[in-house]
Amino acid sequence: MYRPPKSHAQTSLFCSLEEQLNHKHPLYVLANKIDWNKFETEFSKLFDEK
Numbered sequence: 001m002y003r004p005p006k007s008h009a010q011t012s013l014f015c016s017l018e019e020q021l022n023h024k025h026p027l028y029v030l031a032n033k034i035d036w037n038k039f040e041t042e043f044s045k046l047f048d049e050k
Contacts, residue, residue, distance in 0.1 A: 021028055
């Protein structure tokens with residue numbers, strides 16, 4: 001009788017997102033070149049804290 005292969009999909013549940021992403025993908029590379037703190041600092045000036 002044929003038995004389908006076991007799925008190990010849940011093993012990635014416990015991995016960090018960083019480990020799951022493709023580090024060679026152009027958007028991943030670009031995202032790591034952006035100074036996100038600068039964005040946060042500049043945009044936070046436009047919004048009031050409530």
